[in-house]
Amino acid sequence: MDPYLLRKLNTERAARRAVIHLTDLGDGRDRVIREGDPVAGPLGEAVTGAFRSGRSVLAEVEDRKFFLNVHLPPARIVAIGAVHISQALAQMAGVAGFDITIIDPRTAFATEARFAGIDLRADWPDDVFSSMPLDRYSAMVAVTHDPKIDDPGLIAALEAGCFYVGALGSRKTHAKRVDRLTALGFDQAIIDSIRAPIGLDIGAATPAEIAVAILAEIIQSLRHRSLAATAPPDRASA
Structure with a gap:
């Protein structure tokens, strides 16, 4: 060459x-x-x-x-929330060939005993992303149900143009999320790209089944992603 x-x-x-x-x-x-x-x-x-x-x-x-x-850059999953869904998702992600990082500032949840061998960050998302920026080959999964923890991850993912952004919660919960993101200046089309309810609609009921639905949706999004070279959204001009 x-x-x-x-x-x-x-x-x-x-x-x-x-x-x-x-x-x-x-x-x-x-x-x-x-x-x-x-x-x-x-x-x-x-x-x-x-x-x-x-x-x-x-x-x-x-x-x-x-x-x-x-x-291709190794596709990676970043999960906000060291919850039961994330425990199952972490195991499945490795089998499917994805790197995965779990982020949760709540040290009662983010323990090595619950996430042995997994890249676990017991810190706030903003602090993690300062040294591990997201990109087009990152998938964001927000599953804490706590806006103080989930929203910084979602905001960072939308600004970075992640190929997948999903958030756990009911339609009512998501409507409030949309209001918060709108108030921050995000364009409606960008907000609409968030997968909520999260995961493919397979009738998932248990944390493990929800993890399967999330991983399937991530794979679907990766293989059908837009290949256009687009600039990250600018909230100031939204």
């Missing part, structure tokens, strides 16, 4: 941005495509499919063969 392209690839990966190293197997020419870059025609369709699946593929387009080497 050309040294310039190698540096570009490494820079994008270090910044947790998705890229494809595209090589024309006929003439050896290659280039790095960032997620959101326009690529026209059938090759563009192959690029889109590769970004969505996260799998490197060999594509034949108009009698030419291309190798698409896909580099």
